[in-house]
Amino acid sequence: MLGMTAYAKRCVDSNFGDFCLEIFSFNHRYLDILIHLPTEIQHLEFFIEDFIRKRINRGRLRFTLRFERNQYFDQNYRMFIDKRLVMKLSKFLTWIEENIKIDRSCSMDLLNWPGVIRNQSGKHDNIKEFKDLLSCNLSLLIEDLILYKVKEGENVKNLIHGKLEKIEKIIYRIRSFIPEFERINQDKLKEKLENLHLDKSFDVDFLKKDILTFVRHADILEEIDRIALHVHLSKDLIQKNFPIGKKLDFIFQEINRESNTISSKSNHVEIINLAIEIKVLVDQVREHIQNIE
Structure with a gap:
């Protein structure tokens, strides 16, 4: 028998920087996962969610990853702006401003549009190394959570x-x-x-x-x-x-x-x-x- 109220935390000092993984589990009729990630690694959200779903059956889970990147990480994960997408959005905003008489949104709103700011991967081996490191620590985190669930x-x-x-x-x-x-x-x-x-x-x-x-x-x-x-x-x-x-x-x-x-x-x-x-x-x-x- 496993309880649903549980908590686990792991902090890691790695080549990519210091990061801390934290997960809370609460009562819920079904499995509901909420994930909070830094902007630099938000593209890994589905990977993390799938990883958790394969190991936990029920409950409302809140997963948070806090990350202090270092120079090694910056060399392999670079942020860039999708200029073509920005140009398309700008044209749409101009049309809206001229035809519907709505003020143009500020440039920061453009940057918040999904896909405008993306991560550009560096060497494939280094990116794989980061995902493997994350997977390993996720496994240990889930093991700690399950041990807590067993006690509960x-x-x-x-x-x-x-x-x-x-x-x-x-x-x-x-x-x-x-x-x-x-x-x-x-x-x-x-x-x-x-x-x-x-x-x-x-x-x-x-x-x-x-x-x-x-x-x-x-x-x-x-x-x-x-x-x-x-x-x-x-x-x-x-x-x-x-x-x-x-x-x-x-x-x-x-x-x-x-x-x-x-x-x-x-x-x-x-x-x-x-x-x-x-x-x-x-x-x-x-x-x-x-x-x-």
């Missing part, structure tokens, strides 16, 4: 396991009230039958159906057995190392539904109160589930 997941697993143990104890207590619950229902049914005034025109089949419906609604053993099965399945599931958050959330929705059915069927005060306790524990577990993949 272990804490959440212990919390969920404790709640499951409490639900099991409540189920045991509900079972202990079943004989009394059945006796109350039998007495109620007997009282109803004694108060009936039957004559020859009375529909016996209708009475049988009514009794059958009463008995079916008075039986909560099936719901108790299903909750016990869900608890057993959840205990087994939280020991797994693959993402289980969505599956576990669905199981606890089912436990909540079964406890609702028990409280609606039962006319026994203790059983109703115990069913409510299960619902409270389910809500607490579902809060914890939001913190795991």
